[in-house]
Amino acid sequence: MADHSRTSATQHPYYPTSLALPGYDPANAMSQGRALATFFIPMTVIVGAAWLWARRVKVGTLGGGLSSWERFLVMWYVMCSALHIFFEGYYVTHAGTMHSSPDAFSILWREYALADSRYLLTPHPDPFVFSVELFTVLFVGPACALAAYLTGRRHPGRYVVQAGIATAHLCGVTSYFGTAMVESWEDGSAGWYGRWCRPEKVFVWGYLVGLNLPWLIVSLAVLWGAWRGVIENARVGGEVRTKRE
Secondary structure, eight states: OOOOOOOOTTOSOOSSTTOOOTTOOTTSOOOHHHHHHHHHHHHHHHHHHHHHHHHHOOBTTTTBOOOHHHHHHHHHHHHHHHIIIIIHHHHHHHTTTTTTOOSHHHHHHHHHTTTOGGGGOOSSOOHHHHHHHHHIIIIIHHHHHHHHHHHHTTOTTHHHHHHHHHHHHHHHHHHHHHHHHHHHHHHTOSSTTOTTSOSSHIIIIIIIITTTHHHHHHHHHHHHHHHHHHHHHHHHHHHHHHHHO
């Protein structure tokens, strides 16, 4: 975890400075670069394996390959599935204890908590964050694994699953940012990001925005693609029925 100077007596780098984290030990940390590498290297391997599978898979009666967008979606859903089930699943099963745990996942969560310390609240987790993460782990994560398979096989039902996941992601991200903004208005915080995020740009724009915005952008693109796919399937199906009649 990055070393951040502070003058508060609470002896932790998180905001608000009054946040109580009993048992927090700065020795249970790692450098910012190492923390990010610990997260992104395994994710790169997982996404790379998904890309290799998507590149080799053959679909359709002619045995053609997936389009670039389809290969991207396969990688996207595999990444989301791994992230939701394992990383966010760790939060759900360890909420309230990650502020003091020496586990690697706890250290990674503490790094991200510099942008949102709600993830470290103890002894009881933040109700909103925990509820969203629990839903994501139980339903959205497995749905992403299903979507990766259906997309790779061009299953006609893929659009329904894709649209459902995109809707869940959009609701989660907008609610996530929305709660931060509402709280900032209520307590008069200096920034739109509320009282839970450190004010440095790397945490506001790099962590809070940068690590969540892709789920907003990709979800909008997926919804548009799913809409077009459903319309096209309906058109083709209508033509087939017309010819049969």
